[in-house]
Amino acid sequence: MDRSAPQITSFHPPRRVLMGPGPSDVPARVLQAMALPTVGHLDPAFSGMMEELKTLLRWAFQTKNELTFPVSAPGSVGMETCFVNLVEPGDTVIVCVNGVFGGRQAENVRRCGGTPVIVEDEWGAPVDPDKVRKAFQAHPQARILAFVHAETSTGALSDAATLAQIAREHDALTIMDCVTSLGGVPVLLDEWGIDAAYSGSQKCLSSTPGLSPVSFGERAVAKLKARKHPVQSWFQDLNLVLGYWSGAGKRTYHHTAPVNPLYGLHESLVMLAEEGLEASWARHRAMHEMLRDSLATMGIEFVVRPDARLPQLNAVRIPAGVDDAAVRAALLSDYGLEIGAGLGALAGKVWRIGVMGYGARVENIRLCTAALRDVLGRQG
Amino acid sequence: MDRSAPQITSFHPPRRVLMGPGPSDVPARVLQAMALPTVGHLDPAFSGMMEELKTLLRWAFQTKNELTFPVSAPGSVGMETCFVNLVEPGDTVIVCVNGVFGGRQAENVRRCGGTPVIVEDEWGAPVDPDKVRKAFQAHPQARILAFVHAETSTGALSDAATLAQIAREHDALTIMDCVTSLGGVPVLLDEWGIDAAYSGSQKCLSSTPGLSPVSFGERAVAKLKARKHPVQSWFQDLNLVLGYWSGAGKRTYHHTAPVNPLYGLHESLVMLAEEGLEASWARHRAMHEMLRDSLATMGIEFVVRPDARLPQLNAVRIPAGVDDAAVRAALLSDYGLEIGAGLGALAGKVWRIGVMGYGARVENIRLCTAALRDVLGRQG
Secondary structure, three states: OOOOOOOOOOOOOOOOEEEOOOOOOOOHHHHHHHOOOOOOOOOHHHHHHHHHHHHHHHHHHOOOOOEEEEEOOOHHHHHHHHHHHHOOOOOEEEEEEOOHHHHHHHHHHHHOOOEEEEEEOOEOEOOOHHHHHHHHHHOOOOOEEEEEOEEOOOOEEOOHHHHHHHHHHOOOEEEEEOOOOEOOEOOOHHHHOOOEEEOOOOOOOOOOOOOEEEEEOHHHHHHHHOOOOOOOOOOOOHHHHHHHHOOOOOOOOOOOOOHHHHHHHHHHHHHHHHHOHHHHHHHHHHHHHHHHHHHHHOOOOEOOOHHHEOOOEEEEEOOOOOOHHHHHHHHHHHHOEEEEEOOHHHOOOEEEEEOOHHHOOHHHHHHHHHHHHHHHHHHO | OOOOOOOOOOOOOOOOEEEOOOOOOOOHHHHHHHOOOOOOOOOHHHHHHHHHHHHHHHHHHOOOOOEEEEEOOOHHHHHHHHHHHHOOOOOEEEEEEOOHHHHHHHHHHHHOOOEEEEEEOOEOEOOOHHHHHHHHHHOOOOOEEEEEOEEOOOOEEOOHHHHHHHHHHOOOEEEEEOOOOEOOEOOOHHHHOOOEEEOOOOOOOOOOOOOEEEEEOHHHHHHHHOOOOOOOOOOOOHHHHHHHHOOOOOOOOOOOOOHHHHHHHHHHHHHHHHHOHHHHHHHHHHHHHHHHHHHHHOOOOEOOOHHHEOOOEEEEEOOOOOOHHHHHHHHHHHHOEEEEEOOHHHOOOEEEEEOOHHHOOHHHHHHHHHHHHHHHHHHO
16 A cells, blocks of 8 residues: 555644534633643653542532542543443433433433433423423332433523432432533532533533543442443443542553643633632623623524523524524634534524633623624625 | 632643653644644534544555544543444454453453453463464354554564454454554554554654544444444444544534544644654664663663564563662653553563654653663662
8 A cells, every 4th residue: 555645734723713512712721731741641740630630620510529530531421431330231210301412311321221211301491300200200110310401402401409309319310411511500419419420621611622520429339339230331430440540649550541631621620710610600691691682682582491591502593584504604704703503403493602611701792793793684 | 518619720740751651752743733722523624634634544554444533532442442343242252462452352342242262472472373373263253353463561563464364264353453553663454454443642643642543444344334233332333423524514413522632633643644654663663773772781671572572662671679660760750751660460570661653762762771771770
């Protein structure tokens, strides 16, 4: 075969303003952290950084869970890590589906040999706790409840505290997807009694995509230790991963951690710590309200009812007669602005405007409003 | 729970010279690429970059395989991706074990419900083709052969061409680990007839850790399409991943790719293309010889016999009476130099000196030699 190299040169990305469903705008501090010199993944300096990362993540998740760390892969692997460790063949799992990511949870249950009992809600609606109660009554053998806190495909926020409470009443563990919620709205693992949670680096934390913070409580670890079947994934087996992420000095080789992206995640969490959790939640809320009011003047409507709206992910209906793809292409080419398309059942019907992390600031809201007004005006 | 943030500030890594088993030294060009502005993972500019990445990887692997792309996770996930897609429950797989990573392959086979037939060789020896022939004769039902081309735990290079040939004669697919070989010694997928291969970004490619280039040939794709059982991993199911990595314009959402690390991998492959594959192989060989000659003057011996030595991973015996951990700690503290400890059966008995990618240059060899001479002198 030809050994001569392809004529490909360095990549120079365009500068974008990212207001889609993630990745969100990454601040310069985080980008610069990505470029710091790589050290070995077993270097004592790196182990110290990992300990800090775990402390920062526990705080962000509002948990004391010892087993809190970033999975070395995207959010969908964080999801899979929760399911392959906690679901055994034959287990019945109640899964709430009100968008794409609940559906993916159900698919994970199936691939673990479990049986998902689907609690369905309309796309755009939050999970209905009454349906979950009924599902537990109809399937008393269920020992796990899985749901998505913040549905990235629809912009709906579900009542995690109530859902976790129902699970406890039925002696079931709770697995919560908080990929899009962490940092943008309250995520209170211990207060709510969540047993396992996974998130992503590229939403309200404003780090680059590719890492998935997870946290497991004592009840989850007990279920893991009591497994009869080995975990089907070697990489995701928490029994093995535990030794790698355990305290400095005791670390044993498992895989090679993504050193530089972890620098970036560390820096993004330091920025969140500087701002404070409550201040970050308030900022997301304020920027959402500013965007909502601007969109209202253009007659653009939200998919989700007001009390269940995620401030950080605004799903809005595409006005009648407007060409979805043409508008998004014009925003990208004329303003360097990315907003998100609809997914699954909402494809072609909605746009998803992200106001996440570093992207949740006044200049982004102004740009988005002005750009949409201009581009929609041309369509009219 | 207390909402007040932990008092943790930005992380400032020390500057190291990385001559362990990986990550290897990352050049400034690649680090700078990591810090380029993040774009959306479905942005047309990003899709164009992904196409270039696939072209560059095909060239690096010396293959025409359409299905060649970087898995969005470390090398161990690349490994798992090969096994979960190609091994079905009940399959017999011949696995060559001559170090840690062959053992991990066998573990992967078990977790897929397959039965591994272990062909064992001494740690430090290459895989013995005669044993593989005998294993196929004893287990004619075996339809897959798995082996590690370059054993990172021992520094042994196996004869991939011969092993793949034996597999073909028995109508079996070949899965090859080339995590440490790609870019450092010839890896010729098509010439050798390898059906599935996985590598890592952080060895001879000198990118940051966290990505795993993989390639699948037609026979592997046919086995995948003919599966009776669904792939046990959602994230790694190639049937789904295919749509995400398919040509620009046809891409469908699967997960969110690690945008910035992919910039880094792209840049590292552009650098490899500028140098040329054969020049890179020759440079690794020359730097290995320089190191070997220096170590010989200190009476330090290699684990692997000369004709099976990996130039990029030099496993050498720790001289009698020398304190392993103390020497490595002194190299790190006094010279900022990282060399690798022994793994598994070789722990405490060997050092692993990496001469990989950007780390394979004269100043690194000189530093390593001088530092070792100084630190060992103090021990004597």
